[in-house]
Amino acid sequence: MRLVMRLANILLIGMAVGAVSAAPGRADPAAGQAAFDGNGCADCHYTEGPARELTIADQLAKKGPELWYAGSKFQAPWLEQWLQDPKPIRSLKYNSLTEDNPGDHPSLGEGDAAAVAEFLMTLTSDVVEAGVIKPKRNPKGRLVFTKKMPCSGCHQFPTKKKFSGGRTGPSLVGASERLNPDWIYAYLSQTAMFKPVRMMPVFTGLLSDKDMQAVSAYVANFK
Ligand code: HEC
Ligand code: HEC
Numbered sequence: 001m002r003l004v005m006r007l008a009n010i011l012l013i014g015m016a017v018g019a020v021s022a023a024p025g026r027a028d029p030a031a032g033q034a035a036f037d038g039n040g041c042a043d044c045h046y047t048e049g050p051a052r053e054l055t056i057a058d059q060l061a062k063k064g065p066e067l068w069y070a071g072s073k074f075q076a077p078w079l080e081q082w083l084q085d086p087k088p089i090r091s092l093k094y095n096s097l098t099e100d101n102p103g104d105h106p107s108l109g110e111g112d113a114a115a116v117a118e119f120l121m122t123l124t125s126d127v128v129e130a131g132v133i134k135p136k137r138n139p140k141g142r143l144v145f146t147k148k149m150p151c152s153g154c155h156q157f158p159t160k161k162k163f164s165g166g167r168t169g170p171s172l173v174g175a176s177e178r179l180n181p182d183w184i185y186a187y188l189s190q191t192a193m194f195k196p197v198r199m200m201p202v203f204t205g206l207l208s209d210k211d212m213q214a215v216s217a218y219v220a221n222f223k
Contacts, residue, residue, distance in 0.1 A: 032119025035112045047123055051196050059197040060095055069125035069194060073183045076121050082178075083113035089178075091156065091167040125186070127193050133181035133216045141218025144211050149203065151215070158223050169200060172222050181220035188212045 036042060044064035046052060051066065053059045070079070086105035093099040108116060145151045154169035163173050175184070187194055189212055191202045203212065 032115035080117035135220035140214040185216035
């Protein structure tokens with residue numbers, strides 16, 4: 001009997017210690033998922049992969065970007081901050097080539113933003129290999145981005161003055177804080193996994209693997 005009580009005590013203490021160490025002031029993903037659903041985020045974003053949009057009609061029916069690989073694409077501190085103060089990323093309205101981004105994305109309070117970011121960071125894609133791309137301003141990447149390929153024709157990027165580039169793609173200004181460098185490379189080299197339907201051209205076959213890595217490192221260093 002005593003032994004049983006002792007064991008029970010040890011177990012209880014163990015659980016209590018576990019509970020304390022598991023919650024150092026961070027939200028948990030389940031609470032984040034509840035906040036995601038409760039705030040209507042799922043009306044415009046889907047969070048389970050693989051990609052569901054298979055035709056242009058499917059893509060046009062989407063009200064917001066897919067988030068099923070958000071944990072591989074974004075950097076957690078950026079995500080938590082952006083959810084509280086969502087400044088436009090695409091200069092044009094989602095799925096439009098003519099209208100400006102209205103800049104009316106819903107925002108979350110600090111607590112919900114932390115919980116939702118925690119949840120979104122659990123949504124990862126296993127095609128994204130970690131530790132391949134180191135952000136770096138490099139001449140080869142710069143050549144690909146601004147001359148060899150038309151990247152800059154569709155994407156805004158930082159320059160000495162402020163920024164330049166086209167507006168049809170998402171802005172890449174601030175990519176060093178927003179995007180995971182390894183995701184950029186995975187996105188360029190295995191585009192169809194993430195975007196079966198897309199406006200951006202596929203560069204596999206046009207760019208060598210080395211060039212893709214160089215341009216990924218270059219984009220990943222954009223301030
Ligand atoms: C009415 C539709 C709508 C709702 C509701 C909505 N979003 Fe969005 N979301 C969008 C659109 C459109 C964009 C693209 C914004 C841009 O490019 O500036 C976006 C962008 C995002 C992004 C960046 C994705 C990327 O690939 O660039 C995240 C993260 C995000 N939303 C999370 C949320 C969360 C969390 C909620 C709930 C609080 C939410 N959204 C509610 C439409 C919506
Ligand atoms: C014809 C226009 C066009 C060209 C050229 C282009 N892109 Fe894109 N890019 C887009 C669009 C549009 C998207 C958004 C996804 C989609 O609809 O395909 C995108 C998405 C991206 C993203 C993800 C950004 C995000 O926040 O989701 C990166 C990174 C990127 N492009 C890098 C490049 C690089 C590097 C090149 C050159 C090798 C390039 N792009 C060339 C139009 C273009």
